[in-house]
Amino acid sequence: xxxxxxxxxxxxxxxxxxxxxxxxxxxxxxxxxxxxxxxxxxxxxxxxxxxxxxxxxxxxxxxxxxxxxxxxxxxxxxxxxxxxxxxxxxxxxxxxxxxxxxxxxxxxxxxxxxxxxxxxxxxxxxxxxxxxxxxxxxxxxxxxxxxxxxxxxxxxxxxxxxxxxxxxxxxxxxxxxxxxxxxxxxxxxxxxxxxxxxxxxxxxxxxxxxxxxxxxxxxxxxxxxx
Numbered sequence: 001x002x003x004x005x006x007x008x009x010x011x012x013x014x015x016x017x018x019x020x021x022x023x024x025x026x027x028x029x030x031x032x033x034x035x036x037x038x039x040x041x042x043x044x045x046x047x048x049x050x051x052x053x054x055x056x057x058x059x060x061x062x063x064x065x066x067x068x069x070x071x072x073x074x075x076x077x078x079x080x081x082x083x084x085x086x087x088x089x090x091x092x093x094x095x096x097x098x099x100x101x102x103x104x105x106x107x108x109x110x111x112x113x114x115x116x117x118x119x120x121x122x123x124x125x126x127x128x129x130x131x132x133x134x135x136x137x138x139x140x141x142x143x144x145x146x147x148x149x150x151x152x153x154x155x156x157x158x159x160x161x162x163x164x165x166x167x168x169x170x171x172x173x174x175x176x177x178x179x180x181x182x183x184x185x186x187x188x189x190x191x192x193x194x195x196x197x198x199x200x201x202x203x204x205x206x207x208x209x210x211x212x213x214x215x216x217x218x219x220x221x222x223x224x225x226x
Contacts, residue, residue, distance in 0.1 A: 002198055008175050009183040010199075016091070016166075016179060017159040020098040024106040024155045025148070027099070032107045032151075033136070036114030051108070053101045062168025065097050069169065089171045094179075097169040098159045105154040113147020114140060146218050157210045160203065 002010075035047060053061060069087040070076045076086030087093040117140050125135045141148070163181040170177030172186070180199055187196035 001195075003195070005174055005178075006180075006183060006195065006199060009178050009180050012091070012175075012177070013160055013179040013181075016094055016098060017156045019095055020102060020159045021106075021152055021155040023095065023099050024102060025152060028103065028106040028110055028151065032110030033114050033140070035107070036111040036117075051104045054104050058101065058162070058164025059168055061101060062097060062165040065093070065100070065165070065169045069093050069096065088169060089173060089177060091170075091177060094166055094170040094177055097165045098162060101162060101165045102155045102158045105158045106151040109147045109150040109154065110144065113144035113150075116147075117143045149217055150214050153210050153214050157207055161207065 031050070035043065035050075066088055067073050068075050071080055071086040071088075073086075073088075076088060080086055087096065121139050121143065122135050125139045130138065161181060162179070163185070166177070166179055167182055170179075172178050172182050178186075180203060184196050184199045184203075187193070187199070
């Protein structure tokens, strides 16, 4: 059965996933819009930077984030100079690491969705004197809604399953930075397989349900498109 510590880890994990997904959608939407429509010569450089977490070992990203957010790093040192505390081994540090590590899982579906919209609907809206901002929110966003759902679900699910990055940047502080993936590792290391099964099984079911919902929605969306 789940203990109070497991439930706290679950709450931290869900909060981390929700906050990270919201930030990713806010930051990733304009970035994906530009990538989906730009024909710039060096666009591939930014695309490679966004996709880097897909191939970079999580511990590598976590290590450099730990250096940057620690007391001797540029970000952590600045925070300390301003009277705050370094961001390493804090929930805020976990959010920063999660946002960077899950960035491609949000940006790429949005980029593909915006690219699929094409220029024709936006050009028609422009002839009706719609402003660029109006064209984005009333034409591009509704047509790309399947991409938004895919991006949100993938970002949320990927954040829930993170291990290497959150362990490096947040450590394993119960009640503060201990998330479910780390709690499972602790249970296995302590040979508490029954408790590990409860947590791992729950994550397995949740991940399957989220992915199944994406495929079901996208299949239905393709059928109802004119």
